[in-house]
Amino acid sequence: METRTKLVKGPGLLLVWLYGVMTVGAVSRSIYQIATEYHRAPLAYLLSAVAAVVYVFITYTLVRGGEAARKVALVCCGAELVGVLTVGAWTLADSSAFADSTVWSAFGMEYLFIPVFLPVTGILWLRRPRVAESPRTGGDSALAS
């Protein structure tokens, strides 16, 4: 554990908090909608579920920390951004595309546009490697703190 670079510090804490909130929001929304009214808008609810899985995964990798987790989280933030932009543009272009709104509809307007800002902030936060110049020494914990 000591060798992992902490990602949850400074601004990272705010990031993890917001990802946590989005995780709780998206997961509970998906469970509720899929359990109670799945037939009404299957595609929209499945998309919300996908968003929920992405949020869970990013939150987990951020909390876990370490260089590998940082890279995985970076890729996921990219995928999340693509997802938000695609679904957002799609819902704006054709408002009848989904029978009900998803977490990412209209770029996440129902969620104060947090879904579209979060991946951008995440990418900025995660872009920089947190290890020393020689990445394989394993002695990066001292530099991390």
Added chain:
Amino acid sequence: MLVALTVAVSVAALALAAWCGFAAYRDQPTKDWHFIGMAVVSALALIQVVVGIVLVGRGERASDGSVLFFSYLLGALLAVPAAGFLSLTERTRWGSVTVSAGAVVLAVLEVRLHDIWGG
């Protein structure tokens, strides 16, 4: 009754958000006084949960259903304490920013709660 409480929780939450935002602006971590503020806001949220249970117990119904109503009540109850605990692990201005964000989340949940209850 519930509407008055919703307004009270929202106002208290926004005040807490501003207060902790100010602490962050002054480069300060959350301190004892902030935690007392969080306790007050959380107590209001707890009263709201109790009133919600009593109202539903007396036969009133949220227009969007009880499951949604109670899950939002639970979320509203946990938002500020969760952010508060996180701020204990980060004794810098970023702890204060996180509590501030948690209070804003609570205010948003209150708006949604109002819709869920009243339609």
